[in-house]
Amino acid sequence: MDPILAEIYSTILPSAPYVIAAYALIWVALLVYVLMIMRGTKKATAQIALLEEEVQEKLGKDE
């Protein structure tokens, strides 16, 4: 490779892992938060289903 070109490109390859890591970690952080929201929503929905059953049982007993 032309030595001047090699010098011009000398900062490209060594910085690539940091650039890739920066972009990847942004999406990892977003994904983790989305998964946390999804998990929480799923848990709350399951709890609502249980509570509905409990209310039905209670109503059945009252009748």
Next chain:
Amino acid sequence: MAKEKKPPVLPEAGQWPDKVAPVALVAGAVLTTIGFLLTFLWVPPVVGASVNGAALIGDSMVTQQLLLSQKIFYFHMPVALVSFIALVFAAYYGIRFLATRNARFDACSKVAMEISLLFIIMTMITGEMWTRFEWGVWWTWEPRLTTYLILMLIVIAYFILRNAVDEPERCSVYAAVVSIVALIDVPICFMITRLIPSSVHPVVLREGGMTADMGICLAVVLVGMLAVGFALYRARFGQVRLGQRVEALKDALEEN
């Protein structure tokens, strides 16, 4: 005849912003993807130190090193701005809570603080990658970094405080005050590079600070990240409200 004062409309899951949120999420995903492509395919690389000679790359003579690491900037700055905007909303809802003592505003403030923390973490990650490569260190006590670290610590303290105080209303009052304190740090953090100039964080939001193509790329990512932040806020708020309704139902069942 005196007009009856309408009660304020409380934020609730399922209101019109929830109808906009999925569109915002898709728009955010599309815009950040476009921004990513613009960053690497359209905006020319920023040049660094001079080299001993010149070489023809494409149709231009290049005499300086090309800085790929600068590409981090196109996502680093927008996520930092979104973290500031989320803090503005957190403080706004904190103030509304202090004025009305309505727990709904406290929930809004807490969710906005969470979004802010998420974007602060993203800012820190991208900043660290830049600092590690360009300066060879993971941390340096530079004014912007230091004020932003203080901001991050205040936001973390907010969540520690929420977990430490048992009495709900007292917890919400303290939290609202901390959210306002965090907001006070935002202009300090934003203006610090103007007050104490630093080579690590140049002032870019001014005439000549960026070229037009850099500005366009940055704006696309910023709008995309704002849309993503808004969609996440609504999704998390919906989840928090669902949790609160579950707790209310449990209490009602226990009482009967």
